Amino acid sequence: MRAKQLAILLLITMLTETVLAQQTTDSLAKKTEKKYQAKPPQSQPFGNEAFGSFKTTTLRWLGMAGFLINSRGTNLMVDPLLQGFDMPILIEFPIKTKDVPRLDAVLITHADNDHFSIPTNKELVGVTKAFHSTIYVDSLMKNMAWPSFGHDIGGEFKVGNVSVKLTPADHAYQNSYPKPGQRHFKNEDACGFMIQTPDGTIWAPGDSRLMDLHLNLPTPDAILFDFSDSEWHFTLAGAIKLANAYPDTPLLLSHWGSVDAPDFSPFNGDPKSLYDRVVNPKRIIVLAPGQPYTLKKLER
Numbered sequence: 001m002r003a004k005q006l007a008i009l010l011l012i013t014m015l016t017e018t019v020l021a022q023q024t025t026d027s028l029a030k031k032t033e034k035k036y037q038a039k040p041p042q043s044q045p046f047g048n049e050a051f052g053s054f055k056t057t058t059l060r061w062l063g064m065a066g067f068l069i070n071s072r073g074t075n076l077m078v079d080p081l082l083q084g085f086d087m088p089i090l091i092e093f094p095i096k097t098k099d100v101p102r103l104d105a106v107l108i109t110h111a112d113n114d115h116f117s118i119p120t121n122k123e124l125v126g127v128t129k130a131f132h133s134t135i136y137v138d139s140l141m142k143n144m145a146w147p148s149f150g151h152d153i154g155g156e157f158k159v160g161n162v163s164v165k166l167t168p169a170d171h172a173y174q175n176s177y178p179k180p181g182q183r184h185f186k187n188e189d190a191c192g193f194m195i196q197t198p199d200g201t202i203w204a205p206g207d208s209r210l211m212d213l214h215l216n217l218p219t220p221d222a223i224l225f226d227f228s229d230s231e232w233h234f235t236l237a238g239a240i241k242l243a244n245a246y247p248d249t250p251l252l253l254s255h256w257g258s259v260d261a262p263d264f265s266p267f268n269g270d271p272k273s274l275y276d277r278v279v280n281p282k283r284i285i286v287l288a289p290g291q292p293y294t295l296k297k298l299e300r
């Protein structure tokens with residue numbers, strides 16, 4: 001009897017130790033395992049030459065949600081962020097702020113610091129003719145005495161040979177996370193831009209939940225495509241729905257692969273999630289930061 005009890009006790013002790021050892025191994029593995037995050041190809045740095053006058057319209061992804069658009073010598077940046085972000089960055093920015101020689105305009109979709117980068121734009125003020133955004137973001141820029149213009153949704157303005165119209169956005173998520181004294185955010189505080197160039201139309205939707213209006217715009221020739229699977233963005237399913245509403249339009253991937261945040265959906269998009277769900281997947285354009293893309297008008 002006593003021998004049997006001893007044997008059972010021994011067995012229980014052994015089992016417990018095995019389980020404990022297993023748990024220790026698991027938690028160690030969790031600590032050392034770095035979660036996978038998709039990254040873009042190696043950056044292609046550029047300088048002065050990208051701002052020259054050519055017979056084409058060329059786009060360059062700057063990383064984050066930023067783009068440089070050079071339309072036959074008219075240079076615009078959309079949501080440039082080239083320095084001073086408050087989270088770790090995965091990429092090398094393809095140009096330093098101090099090396100930007102001139103800009104006809106900077107367009108800002110909304111006030112979040114991954115789009116409205118004060119550290120970046122402060123340095124760009126000296127070489128930028130005009131900043132354009134919503135009425136709210138304009139009020140922030142006017143406080144800093146930048147040469148800025150605010151527009152209503154649907155409003156239009158010209159920058160050289162380019163005309164721009166503000167498209168609607170639904171991104172007033174701040175109201176769901178109120179901080180003491182926080183203002184009430186309105187949908188029209190954020191926008192997208194339909195950018196019409198002599199070589200075709202580019203749509204920068206900005207950050208937004210999917211709206212019916214987004215599915216019924218005049219077909220753009222390129223979309224600066226945010227496919228974040230975030231409830232405050234299009235969501236992945238919504239982004240795919242939007243892509244398939246314009247089944248021939250090239251999708252220049254944006255808002256992914258730039259911030260080291262494998263667990264944060266607005267920044268951890270993976271192009272692989274698109275290929276078997278987007279109609280005509282050859283139009284998914286995975287640019288390296290800085291890589292030139294020449295805009296072409298779709299055949300209609």
Ligand SMILES: [Zn+2]
Nearest residue numbers: 065112114207
């Ligand atoms: Zn964003």
